[in-house]
Amino acid sequence: MSSTPPSPTRSPLRAARILLLTAAVGVSFGSWANDHGGDHASGAQGAAASQDEPKVIAKDSLKRKMAAGKAAETSAASAPSGKAEPTSVSMAELRDLIDQKIAEVRAKQAAAPAVKIINKSPKPRPAAISSQVRQTMAAHGAAAVPGLPVGHDLHWEYTGAAGPQSWGQLNPEFKACNTGTRQSPIDIRDGIKVQLEPIQFDYRPTPFRVIDNGHTVQVNLDAGNNITVSGRRYELVQFHFHRPSEERINGRQYEMVAHLVHKDAQGRLAVIAVLLDQGKEHPMVQLVWNSLPLEKSIEQASPVMLDMNLMLPEQRQYYTYMGSLTTPPCTEGVLWLVMKQPATLSPYQASVFSRLYANNARPVQSASGRMIKEGQ
Numbered sequence: 001m002s003s004t005p006p007s008p009t010r011s012p013l014r015a016a017r018i019l020l021l022t023a024a025v026g027v028s029f030g031s032w033a034n035d036h037g038g039d040h041a042s043g044a045q046g047a048a049a050s051q052d053e054p055k056v057i058a059k060d061s062l063k064r065k066m067a068a069g070k071a072a073e074t075s076a077a078s079a080p081s082g083k084a085e086p087t088s089v090s091m092a093e094l095r096d097l098i099d100q101k102i103a104e105v106r107a108k109q110a111a112a113p114a115v116k117i118i119n120k121s122p123k124p125r126p127a128a129i130s131s132q133v134r135q136t137m138a139a140h141g142a143a144a145v146p147g148l149p150v151g152h153d154l155h156w157e158y159t160g161a162a163g164p165q166s167w168g169q170l171n172p173e174f175k176a177c178n179t180g181t182r183q184s185p186i187d188i189r190d191g192i193k194v195q196l197e198p199i200q201f202d203y204r205p206t207p208f209r210v211i212d213n214g215h216t217v218q219v220n221l222d223a224g225n226n227i228t229v230s231g232r233r234y235e236l237v238q239f240h241f242h243r244p245s246e247e248r249i250n251g252r253q254y255e256m257v258a259h260l261v262h263k264d265a266q267g268r269l270a271v272i273a274v275l276l277d278q279g280k281e282h283p284m285v286q287l288v289w290n291s292l293p294l295e296k297s298i299e300q301a302s303p304v305m306l307d308m309n310l311m312l313p314e315q316r317q318y319y320t321y322m323g324s325l326t327t328p329p330c331t332e333g334v335l336w337l338v339m340k341q342p343a344t345l346s347p348y349q350a351s352v353f354s355r356l357y358a359n360n361a362r363p364v365q366s367a368s369g370r371m372i373k374e375g376q
C-alpha cells in the first residue's frame, strides 16, 4: 500500500472516490440521526435517552438505512465519475484505474487483521462505526448486551428479575437508575410555595401516530407544539402514559398520568405530567385509544388531529423540581413540571389501558432534600 505514489491522473479519481464514499456514509448516518432525533425523548444534555423508544422500528429503520448506506457506497465505488475524471483519460484507462483501486482496497482489507494484531492498532473502521451505532442505540434506550448482536434491545420490565430494583445492573448505560441522586418519580410534598411564572403553551391541532412500544402507549407528534418556561423554548415530541401515576402528591397516587415530553434545541428535556383521576371521559385520551395499533411496535397514524390544549387541565398551576427519566437509562437533568389539577378519564378508559399495562409505574425515589417549588 505504500508502494508507488499515486500518479497525477490517479489522485483526482482517488480523491473523488474518497469524497463519494465519505458522503455516502455521512448521509446514511446523518439522516438516521435526523429521523430519530425528534420523535422521542432523547437526552438531557446530549447524554440521553428515551424510555419509550419504538425499538423494533428503530432497529429495522437502522438496518434499512445501513443497507441504503451500503448501496450508496457500492454505487459510488463502482460508478466511474465523469465529472471527477480528467478528460484526457479514456474509458478503458478509467476502467483499469478503477480495477486497480478496487484491488488496492481489497488488499488493504485483507491485510487489516494482521496489522491490527502486530501494531495493536485500534479497531478497523467498520468496528468503529458499529460502536458508534451501538452508542446511539444505547442512548435511545436500546442498549447493547455483551454476546448479543449489536442493537439487540435490552429487556427491562416493571416486575421480576428485570424490574426497577435491577435496572441499574442490567447495563452500564443504566447505572444512573441505581446510583443517581436526582431520580424520578418522587412523592411531591413540602414544596416551597411561590409565584411561579406561568408555562406558556403554544399548542395547536397536530397530526399524530400511536405506538405500543412494549413499555407504554406512546403518541408521537408532528412538529409545531411548544412551551416556554423560564425563557427557554421546548418542543413537544411525544407523550405517553403510566398506570398508576408515577408521581405522588402528598402520598396520593392517581389512576394514571400522561407525560408530555418536550425537548429544547440543546436536547434538554422538560416533562409536563398531567395526572389523570377517575371521572368524566377524556376526549383526547379517547382519540388516542381509537388509534391503538393492533400490533406492538407498529406506529398507527390517526386520521384526525390532536389538540394538545385539550389534554391539559383547566388550571395551569404546577409543581416543579429537577429529576430524571423514569425508565432506563434514568438520565438526570430533566425539568419536571407537574400540573397541580388532575384531568379526568372514565373508568372504562382506564380499563382499556390496564388491559395493556396494568402496572407500568416506577416506584417513587428519594427526594434527597431536593428543592420542590409549588406554584400558587
Ligand SMILES: [Zn+2]
Pocket (backbone or CB within 6 Å): 240, 241, 242, 259, 326
Ligand atoms: Zn413517563
